[in-house]
Amino acid sequence: MIQALRGMKDIIDDGDLYQYIVKICEEITLNFGYKFIETPKLEQTSLFIRSVGESSDIVNKEMYQFIDKGGNDVCLRPEGTAGVVRAFIEHKFDRAGGVRKYFYYGSMFRYERPQKGRLREFHQFGIECFGEKSVYEDASVIIIGAEILNRLGIKTTLKINSLGDKECMPKYKAKLVEYLNSLDGLCQDCLRRIDTNPIRVLDCKNENCQNLLKNAPLITENLNDECQKDFDKLKEILTNNNIKFEVDPKLVRGLDYYSKTAFEFISDEIGSQSAVLGGGRYDNLVEYLGGRQTYAVGFAMGIERIMEILKSRTQSDERKGIYLCALDDKFIDEIYKLGLNLRKTHNVETNYEAKNPAKHLKSADNLNKKIFLCLGENEFKNNEIWYKNLDNGDDEKLNLNDLERFLNAR
Numbered sequence: 056m057i058q059a060l061r062g063m064k065d066i067i068d069d070g071d072l073y074q075y076i077v078k079i080c081e082e083i084t085l086n087f088g089y090k091f092i093e094t095p096k097l098e099q100t101s102l103f104i105r106s107v108g109e110s111s112d113i114v115n116k117e118m119y120q121f122i123d124k125g126g127n128d129v130c131l132r133p134e135g136t137a138g139v140v141r142a143f144i145e146h147k148f149d150r151a152g153g154v155r156k157y158f159y160y161g162s163m164f165r166y167e168r169p170q171k172g173r174l175r176e177f178h179q180f181g182i183e184c185f186g187e188k189s190v191y192e193d194a195s196v197i198i199i200g201a202e203i204l205n206r207l208g209i210k211t212t213l214k215i216n217s218l219g220d221k222e223c224m225p226k227y228k229a230k231l232v233e234y235l236n237s238l239d240g241l242c243q244d245c246l247r248r249i250d251t252n253p254i255r256v257l258d259c260k261n262e263n264c265q266n267l268l269k270n271a272p273l274i275t276e277n278l279n280d281e282c283q284k285d286f287d288k289l290k291e292i293l294t295n296n297n298i299k300f301e302v303d304p305k306l307v308r309g310l311d312y313y314s315k316t317a318f319e320f321i322s323d324e325i326g327s328q329s330a331v332l333g334g335g336r337y338d339n340l341v342e343y344l345g346g347r348q349t350y351a352v353g354f355a356m357g358i359e360r361i362m363e364i365l366k367s368r369t370q371s372d373e374r375k376g377i378y379l380c381a382l383d384d385k386f387i388d389e390i391y392k393l394g395l396n397l398r399k400t401h402n403v404e405t406n407y408e409a410k411n412p413a414k415h416l417k418s419a420d421n422l423n424k425k426i427f428l429c430l431g432e433n434e435f436k437n438n439e440i441w442y443k444n445l446d447n448g449d450d451e452k453l454n455l456n457d458l459e460r461f462l463n464a465r
């Protein structure tokens with residue numbers, strides 16, 4: 056039997072939940088002036104190497120990279136930002152100036168070891184705002200994330216950090232490398248990272264490494280005046296707007312393009328301390344990918360991680376929609392037509408098989424329908440339909456001419 060690939064899942068029973076999550080995200084981001092963007096899932100490999108970064112785990116270990124039939128080195132997108140930036144530059148919006156805001160959702164691909172909350176094909180909802188330098192925009196992006204998680208009822212801890220800029224980050228890195236080189240006993244991964252991406256060492260999950268790193272210099276103590284001012288302002292805006300946060304100077308994120316603000320919303324409902332939403336500012340990426348310098352900030356949320364949390368809660372057994380059926384084959388045409396009509400405003404499941412009332416009622420119950428409508432000989436003669444409310448047991452014959460008005464009032 057052919058099965059889906061490891062780490063790749065069908066969204067088959069949870070389609071409603073997926074759509075519900077996207078709908079909430081869309082509603083909120085549209086109000087903040089974001090517009091839908093869709094970019095290809097397959098891009099040139101060099102796009103991700105340049106943006107996500109050569110030293111990142113994603114590029115090093117997790118890329119779905121291959122040579123296509125035309126000999127091009129291509130890659131399934133591991134994240135959404137790079138493609139949106141590529142499109143932004145390709146359509147010359149970097150030259151047009153002004154502020155542009157985009158949201159997207161869809162599949163991302165990372166060849167990771169599949170486990171709870173970690174898939175090889177997963178879905179993100181993301182936003183990217185271009186052309187806004189003000190730290191108020193960083194705050195807005197974080198507030199959008201908080202608002203989405205709040206509306207979805209997901210409890211999280213928000214962690215924020217500043218990763219400095221082109222001026223203070225290299226100075227800090229040099230200081231950190233000096234410190235790291237003075238340590239004895241770091242793990243192999245950390246030793247490799249000292250040369251490739253020293254700030255990722257801070258992120259190491261190894262307990263022994265974390266002990267050794269206790270006195271490491273922190274970026275938050277090495278920011279230049281501008282970065283410090285922005286970071287202080289960000290904390291002030293969040294505080295003034297009742298967004299709780301923790302400063303985590305070791306929060307570095309797994310992608311190399313960030314500068315200044317970096318943040319993650321962490322949940323402990325899917326394994327230990329997983330990020331459900333993460334992002335930050337990336338003021339150098341547009342230029343780095345060949346465009347004009349453009350300020351940028353955004354985030355992405357892992358939809359499966361949210362689904363996982365919502366599914367682990369007690370499922371709502373709220374009944375919804377109408378079950379429409381007939382007791383005799385000769386009425387199927389009638390109910391078919393009625394069903395098409397009712398569907399203009401209602402969710403209707405029409406059953407095409409004539410069965411006895413008990414069987415129909417059982418099917419309606421299995422489908423968790425709220426309203427049962429059934430046409431039999433007597434009802435047909437009187438231009439009526441049998442109505443039963445499966446929630447409260449109300450049971451009556453309704454005149455077909457009054458049916459819509461009656462249902463609309465329910």
Ligand code: HAM
Nearest residue numbers: 134136172173174177330331332333334353354355357
């Ligand atoms: P990221 O932190 O790599 O950031 O991913 C964002 C979210 O995607 C994570 O917080 C997590 O919820 C989800 N995620 C990541 N990997 C997996 C996986 N293997 N399985 C399931 N869910 C996963 C980015 O991708 C950046 N592009 C975010 C961004 C946008 N920064 C600025 N703009």
